[in-house]
Amino acid sequence: MSTTNSSDATSGFLGQPPNNLDDYYIVRGIFRYYGLYNVNASLGYVPAYATPAVFSHDSKQPAIIAGMVIVIAVIVASTATRLALRALKPMLHFGWDDWTVLLASCIAITYPVYQIVMATSGGGGLHTWDVTYNQFEMFWYYGTVSQLTYYVSVGLIKISITLFIRRLIDRSHSRWYALAADVFLATLVIYVLLAIFWSVFSCADQPRASFSLRYTGALDTPPVCGNVFARAWTMSVVHVVQQVILLASPIVILWTVRMDKYKKARLFAIWIAGAVSVLGGLLRQTQSSSEYASDIMWNYTSILVWTSLDLCMGLVTANLPVMDAFLFGSWVSTKTTYGAGGMSSGAAGQDLEYGKASRATTGPPTNRSLVGRDEEGDRNSSTENIIRVEHEVELSYMPADSHDDSSSGSPVRMCSISSRGKSRGRKSGDR
Structure with missing residues (x-):
């Protein structure tokens, strides 16, 4: 193995032999991740696809950073407006749905932050042939952490919306509706807990190996890890199914509630925003693995777009019912004086x-x-x-x-x- 222990040695590019010991551990960690325990890591990690003879050095990094800044702004603005209305209007009271959406926003805002780090330090938005092993390690670590924060965030957002619907059911419907809402709420709590434990303990004997390729490759004995692809597929599918159920529930409820037709139309429009979130979750599943793997550092941005849309519109949908009073309260008050x-x-x-x-x-x-x-x-x-x-x-x-x-x-x-x-x-x- 022609590697050096010096950390000052420049990290090699993907597809080339490792330049230092850290590169070697990262390469061996990649092989262990795919179940290849006997491959010589000193030859480097060569992607299955062939690097083109003539290739460009393009970058999506500025667009990624700009998009993530917009995501942060939407999360902060929608949640801050909701909480400000709660705090500044003495006739309003904080409820569990408000505290839950606040927690969801605090966790959700870390997702675009991690994506910015992945772009600036992990080579995200570059072509794979322009990324070093050290950058790929950073990309892998923050990508795994951001996946966990995404699952927890969308789970908490759905819990907040369900708590809101649960209170609406208490006022308008029979106990069977309330029981169904409670059962669905329990499945959401299980979803969040499953996302945390399945991600953190994916490698049961070495939890840190789930997040670091370098650590995985440095171990004398390969860690015993679960199927990461099965975890991601299961969590994504369950999330979309829960979204569809959550989107359909208030439509059925609002259809039977007696209220002003204009107000009912506005509330239906709010749930259309939720449909956009469901669309984002569905489109995350449409990209084929072969297309994604052909140039992972470059092509992952299409998944990033739909994931960010799902996250943003989910929070907006959770906050809009409260903001509806702020947006239309002045207009209504002129008719009620x-x-x-x-x-x-x-x-x-x-x-x-x-x-x-x-x-x-x-x-x-x-x-x-x-x-x-x-x-x-x-x-x-x-x-x-x-x-x-x-x-x-x-x-x-x-x-x-x-x-x-x-x-x-x-x-x-x-x-x-x-x-x-x-x-x-x-x-x-x-x-």
């Missing part, structure tokens, strides 16, 4: 959109029994725009036979009267 027998301020109109009482509303008192039921249902929940609509429509079906403005009001007028009654009926300190 006038109540039966009195007028409410602009702030009161905003409060109605978020389902809480306004102290600025004036007018005659209303039925306290309805108000008490509404307040009890909203006291400890993470109030969402999609849930509030149900109560607006439910109150609008109060008996009103006359079409005169003084005796029958729009759904918004009925909500305005209820808001005042709820405000007066609250005890000090109630939220």
